[in-house]
Amino acid sequence: MVKLESFALGLIETIGLVAGIEAADAAVKSSNVEVIGYENSKGGTVVVKIKGDVGAVKAAIQAASASAALVNKVVSTSIIPRPNSELKNIIFAKNKATTSLESKKKVNKVENEHKSNEEIKKVSNKKDIKTVEGKNITCNLCMDLMCSRKKGEPRTSCIHFNEIKK
Incomplete structure (x- = not known):
């Protein structure tokens, strides 16, 4: 000693x-x-x-x-x-x-895996993408079949933009 x-x-x-x-x-x-x-x-x-x-x-x-x-x-x-x-x-x-940081990383990793499993369950519970006359839903904001907005276009072109922004 x-x-x-x-x-x-x-x-x-x-x-x-x-x-x-x-x-x-x-x-x-x-x-x-x-x-x-x-x-x-x-x-x-x-x-x-x-x-x-x-x-x-x-x-x-x-x-x-x-x-x-x-x-x-x-x-x-x-x-x-x-x-x-x-x-x-x-x-x-x-x-x-380093030891405490590694333990925090392990905890975060487990939490992230738990969250990703919940997200997978949520996505799998949703119905398949709806089609109208062979066209897939393209608006990722409102998911409305009648909306002509395509992913990547300005949000303002969504027919439900005023309802969503509230």
């Missing part, structure tokens, strides 16, 4: 994963620090987390910031000299932002 009070925590937030990797590489090469991990955030930002002695982390964050700025934009940097033990779950989390 690592005591959180025995090291400093450095955070650098960049736009893009490539800039984040560049920052992590520069930090490790410039000082005696260790990369804890990275975290993808919304909007394409990546937070790289490093740990080490206070002086080493300060030097590493400065080098990482300069190096990442050459690749893409650096949003922010922060150094926490002795993080409280209450922050352990946040610091050592395994990419929580």
Whole structure:
């Protein structure tokens, strides 16, 4: 078990994963620090987390910031000299932002499948397209057999336009 009070925590937030990797590489090469991990955030930002002695982390964050700025934009940097033990779950989390986004995508996908199944049932419950003297219904606004409007024509040419717009 690592005591959180025995090291400093450095955070650098960049736009893009490539800039984040560049920052992590520069930090490790410039000082005696260790990369804890990275975290993808919304909007394409990546937070790289490093740990080490206070002086080493300060030097590493400065080098990482300069190096990442050459690749893409650096949003922010922060150094926490002795993080409280209450922050352990946040610091050592395994990419929580991506996990929550993936779960939301799964929920949305299931909801969309449910909606599409309901739409299929609604469409299948409707009667087949009616024809008059061999002509198909062409107006997709009023579905009236007597309407001469064809799909793609202005709405105003529909005979029921004034009734529909209310």
